[in-house]
Amino acid sequence: MINLHDIRYVRLGTADLDQATRYCVDILGLQKVRALDGAVYFRSDDRDHTLVYFDGDPNDHATGFEISSMEEMEQAKRDLEEAGVSTHWGSDSECEARFVRDLLVFHDPSGNRIELVHRPFHSGWRYFPSRDAGISGFSHIGLRSRDPARDEKFWTRIMGARVSDWIGDSPLLRIDEIHHKIALFPSDRPGVQHINHQVESVDDIMRSWYFLSERDIPITFGPGRHPTSSAMFLYFEGPEGMVYEYSSGVRSIEDEDYRPRQFPAEPLGFCMWGAKPNIKEFK
Structure with missing residues (x-):
């Protein structure tokens, strides 16, 4: 594997x-x-x-x-x-x-x-952001899947990923202790569905909510909190329909006996605060 x-x-x-x-x-x-x-x-x-x-x-x-x-x-x-x-x-x-x-x-x-x-290159220079969004690093992606159950088998049996939780048919997959680095969402085509960057705190999420709203950037989901990973989040629209996410407080899983949980494919399965997504693959 x-x-x-x-x-x-x-x-x-x-x-x-x-x-x-x-x-x-x-x-x-x-x-x-x-x-x-x-x-x-x-x-x-x-x-x-x-x-x-x-x-x-x-x-x-x-x-x-x-x-x-x-x-x-x-x-x-x-x-x-x-x-x-x-x-x-x-x-x-x-x-x-x-x-x-x-x-x-x-x-x-x-x-x-x-x-x-x-052997990918690292930088010897400190990361210097273009604005103070509080970003601490690139963390995970959502991938479009024509058949999440089939693709889950590929990613777990061949690629070595492990299921942390499911939302409906969508598995959230980890490759280290972080709750997930890959999420598979039902779609009729391939491609990256969303891109996540971690930020330092919920304060950064709320500052960005105001920043993005003032600039008429469409907010597609949140602010909210995922019941799966426990992360607080904000999703928003990028160039050519790409969805970006800021999140903070993602859960780590170090217990080898951890058992994945099933969440419903409805708003409460995505957000424990009550936010409703305006993202096709989350509906």
Whole structure:
């Protein structure tokens, strides 16, 4: 079984790179690292980058996960191909564009592009945000799934993830002690469904609620608190319909005897304060 060390980055195509760049800097509050070959890189912690927007199809998404050693990368390739998943090694130019030593590319059963990376770059400079949103780091993603039950088997039996809880048919999956790094939500197409950044406190969430509201950024869910992860949250709309989330206070699971819980696929399963989502996959 594959051992995912951590989630590293998300890459998103965009039809308007300038507009996406302004959003990431002025609204989301990330640090712009560089512009290179039709792509702009942003960071939110000590990683070289955690988000990239590039000139391309807005439906072209990729998520990178770190693997600890080259031996584990090679074993991951064997495990995936034995399971019938087509893989290929990234080219030198693809590795250079991702600032990693090695890259293995495949698609999950729903068609989501997944990139396993070895020796991704870190930054020697302190993360310096473009606005004081309180961001402490990139934390997790929601992925669209054409069949959450089928994809849950793929992510748990092959990719080594573990179910923390379910909301309806949607599993919340952890790869370390953090409640979840991946969530699978029913959809008729693949792609990244939402992108989460952790912030330091509920004060940061409420400051951003006012900040975003004053700038007419659509709030799609919250402020609220998830009964699954215990995190306080705020979801809002980004470029080309991408949903971003700030959250704080996410639960850690270190008990090996922990048993996943089933929550209903209705507002109370998503928020214990009573907020109702305006997000298609949450309805």
